[in-house]
Amino acid sequence: MNNGLLQVEGLRLHYRTTQGVVQAVDSVTFTLGPRQALAVLGESGCGKSSLARAILRLLPRNIEVYDGCVRVQGLDVMPLDEERFRRDVRWRQISIVMQAAMNALNPVLRIVDQVLEPLLVHQGVPRAAALDRVRDVFQMVGVPLDFLGRYAFELSGGMRQRVVLAMALVLQPPLVLLDEPTSALDVLTQANIMNVLKRIKHDTGTSFILITHDIATSSELADRVAVMYAGHLVEISDAGHFFHEPLHPYSQKLMASVPRLRQDTGLEYIPGRPPSLIALPQGCRFAPRCPQRFAKCEQAPPMIDTKDGRQVRCWLYE
Amino acid sequence: MEPSTLLSVRHLHTWYELRQRVFGRAGHVRAVDDVTFDLAEGEAIAVVGESGCGKSSLAKTILGLYRPTRGEIFFQGQPIHAANASLLRWYRRQVGFVQQDPYGALPPFMNVRRILEEPLIIHGMRKAQRAERIREVLEEVKLVPIEDFITKFPHMLSGGQQQRVVIARAIALRPKLIVADEPVSMLDASVRVEILELLRNLQSAHRLAVIYITHDLSAVRHFSERIFVMYGGRVVEKAPVANLLHNPLHPYTRALLRAIPDADAANAETEREVPPGEPPSLLNPPRGCRFHPRCPFVMPGLCDTLEPPEFEPEPLHLALCWLYKDTKP
Numbered sequence: 001m002n003n004g005l006l007q008v009e010g011l012r013l014h015y016r017t018t019q020g021v022v023q024a025v026d027s028v029t030f031t032l033g034p035r036q037a038l039a040v041l042g043e044s045g046c047g048k049s050s051l052a053r054a055i056l057r058l059l060p061r062n063i064e065v066y067d068g069c070v071r072v073q074g075l076d077v078m079p080l081d082e083e084r085f086r087r088d089v090r091w092r093q094i095s096i097v098m099q100a101a102m103n104a105l106n107p108v109l110r111i112v113d114q115v116l117e118p119l120l121v122h123q124g125v126p127r128a129a130a131l132d133r134v135r136d137v138f139q140m141v142g143v144p145l146d147f148l149g150r151y152a153f154e155l156s157g158g159m160r161q162r163v164v165l166a167m168a169l170v171l172q173p174p175l176v177l178l179d180e181p182t183s184a185l186d187v188l189t190q191a192n193i194m195n196v197l198k199r200i201k202h203d204t205g206t207s208f209i210l211i212t213h214d215i216a217t218s219s220e221l222a223d224r225v226a227v228m229y230a231g232h233l234v235e236i237s238d239a240g241h242f243f244h245e246p247l248h249p250y251s252q253k254l255m256a257s258v259p260r261l262r263q264d265t266g267l268e269y270i271p272g273r274p275p276s277l278i279a280l281p282q283g284c285r286f287a288p289r290c291p292q293r294f295a296k297c298e299q300a301p302p303m304i305d306t307k308d309g310r311q312v313r314c315w316l317y318e
Numbered sequence: 319m320e321p322s323t324l325l326s327v328r329h330l331h332t333w334y335e336l337r338q339r340v341f342g343r344a345g346h347v348r349a350v351d352d353v354t355f356d357l358a359e360g361e362a363i364a365v366v367g368e369s370g371c372g373k374s375s376l377a378k379t380i381l382g383l384y385r386p387t388r389g390e391i392f393f394q395g396q397p398i399h400a401a402n403a404s405l406l407r408w409y410r411r412q413v414g415f416v417q418q419d420p421y422g423a424l425p426p427f428m429n430v431r432r433i434l435e436e437p438l439i440i441h442g443m444r445k446a447q448r449a450e451r452i453r454e455v456l457e458e459v460k461l462v463p464i465e466d467f468i469t470k471f472p473h474m475l476s477g478g479q480q481q482r483v484v485i486a487r488a489i490a491l492r493p494k495l496i497v498a499d500e501p502v503s504m505l506d507a508s509v510r511v512e513i514l515e516l517l518r519n520l521q522s523a524h525r526l527a528v529i530y531i532t533h534d535l536s537a538v539r540h541f542s543e544r545i546f547v548m549y550g551g552r553v554v555e556k557a558p559v560a561n562l563l564h565n566p567l568h569p570y571t572r573a574l575l576r577a578i579p580d581a582d583a584a585n586a587e588t589e590r591e592v593p594p595g596e597p598p599s600l601l602n603p604p605r606g607c608r609f610h611p612r613c614p615f616v617m618p619g620l621c622d623t624l625e626p627p628e629f630e631p632e633p634l635h636l637a638l639c640w641l642y643k644d645t646k647p
Contacts, residue, residue, distance in 0.1 A: 044477075186368040187368065187535070187574055188368065188573065188574065190577070191579075194579075195592065216579045216580055218581075219579060219580075219582050219583060220586060221586055238583075240583040243582050257511045259511075259534075259537040259539075260580045261578050267514075269509070269510075269515070270508040273476060
């Protein structure tokens with residue numbers, strides 16, 4: 001698929017620590033088309049936030065390995081130097097709403113100035129035109145226009161989250177990464193933000209990668225779902241199939257641990273703990289906790305394509 | 319009061335005073351405003367509500383960490399709201415607290431043994447007995463083999479294990495009541511289920527009463543018998559879990575339930591109904607019903623002037639809402 005908006009191939013991001021090398025993102029491959037929302041699901045420490053950072057090249061200093069291929073609208077961005085990447089890719093092509101970003105707004109700047117900044121810096125738009133654009137974006141995300149001159153501490157959590165979202169959308173990038181965009185918010189506020197995201201996706205055709213541990217909320221936006229476990233993607237599926245009947249034993253167990261409001265199903269938990277990303281097991285990384293493990297699981301499974309167009313990293317589907 | 323009643327809360331108010339430098343009092347934040355309920359021995363209730371609705375203030379008042387502004391708390395008939403030092407000391411043996419953030423709740427410079435020993439020392443238990451009790455509770459929270467954990471410091475444990483230590487500490491004095499403030503909200507889904515199951519087992523093994531403070535309605539049915547819904551400092555609906563989930567009466571409860579998704583691909587197709595506006599300020603709550611500015615069923619002249627009393631449209635199912643004014647108050 002060459003017309004994809006984003007193609008990621010064999011992306012690796014390993015960190016160097018005093019205890020050893022942390023394989024946070026390991027051989028991650030997926031594609032994302034325009035007008036698509038992909039949910040990346042996983043538990044804490046599975047590497048999902050590192051995946052976002054690897055795509056946007058927001059890296060710490062202790063990098064051991066960072067390679068693979070990231071193509072944005074056909075252009076391989078990995079060879080770009082830092083300055084070009086910053087100027088042409090980051091925020092113009094791909095922007096991000098970081099985890100708990102609503103608490104990272106600058107407390108001494110009015111919110112309008114913070115949302116204006118990317119327009120002035122990246123596009124050199126005159127201030128008056130930029131202000132018009134900011135007004136449009138605020139309307140889109142549902143921030144009242146008389147909030148423009150306020151400071152972050154004068155807004156509620158939900159409003160601040162909308163402001164952060166406005167910052168990510170202001171340059172109209174075709175792809176926005178959302179790292180746990182609603183996990184610090186209340187139920188009603190969360191529903192409001194998800195409504196805003198749905199509307200934006202529908203009206204502007206923006207694509208999203210939604211990184212979250214909250215499976216129920218991810219279903220509000222996702223067309224496709226990728227499940228991450230111990231640095232690997234273990235399943236990529238369309239949302240319809242996934243929420244109905246996930247394939248990978250880990251996905252199945254994960255779904256079974258989510259309480260449902262409208263159905264009284266028993267809850268299960270996954271015995272054991274995820275492996276350390278420093279000392280990963282040989283073979284399938286989920287095998288030590290897997291109820292369906294068999295002899296072959298001692299070899300690492302590849303990503304296997306199923307007949308109905310899903311992908312799963314499990315020998316059961318060979 | 320029924321003979322099996324463990325905790326009885328009557329017209330409880332916890333208000334925080336706001337002071338101004340020159341003119342003295344500026345007003346009160348009415349975090350808990352006229353809350354009344356009974357809790358039986360061994361019963362688990364869940365208090366749900368959004369942030370700022372007063373649920374944590376309610377928990378801390380019940381724990382005796384805050385003094386109520388008005389109202390009464392009786393524990394096994396003893397008046398806790400007017401407790402002297404010795405009664406309070408006795409009371410603190412009877413209630414355990416499970417905090418939201420396990421890492422923040424555990425002192426980083428103490429190992430597990432020391433953390434669990436602390437309450438036992440404070441309450442004057444002998445050394446030999448202490449060692450035995452520590453072993454017991456660690457086994458109960460399944461931190462086994464004990465030797466692997468007892469010398470560890472909190473940062474060496476996973477989130478789930480840390481929460482187990484917090485729970486072990488809460489039950490170390492063999493309390494009759496546990497107050498758990500969002501005990502699993504910081505944990506991953508699978509670990510969450512483990513911890514909830516553990517609490518459920520402890521509850522039945524020791525006939526513990528539990529008050530869960532939570533914002534997660536979808537998990538409530540797995541660990542409690544009754545739900546209280548809080549909004550703007552008041553408990554607006556009280557009901558057995560199944561009644562509340564299948565037949566919510568208060569418009570706020572209905573809105574809350576409608577806003578919660580279950581994992582389903584169809585969710586992406588439709589928008590969710592959300593009431594307009596934001597929760598009320600507790601400093602200056604609206605007149606009448608506190609939900610009326612956001613309520614789709616508001617009856618002008620009634621909801622915006624008079625505070626609704628508690629009506630009981632179904633047996634044991636109470637709602638603070640004028641829609642049910644023709645039912646038994």
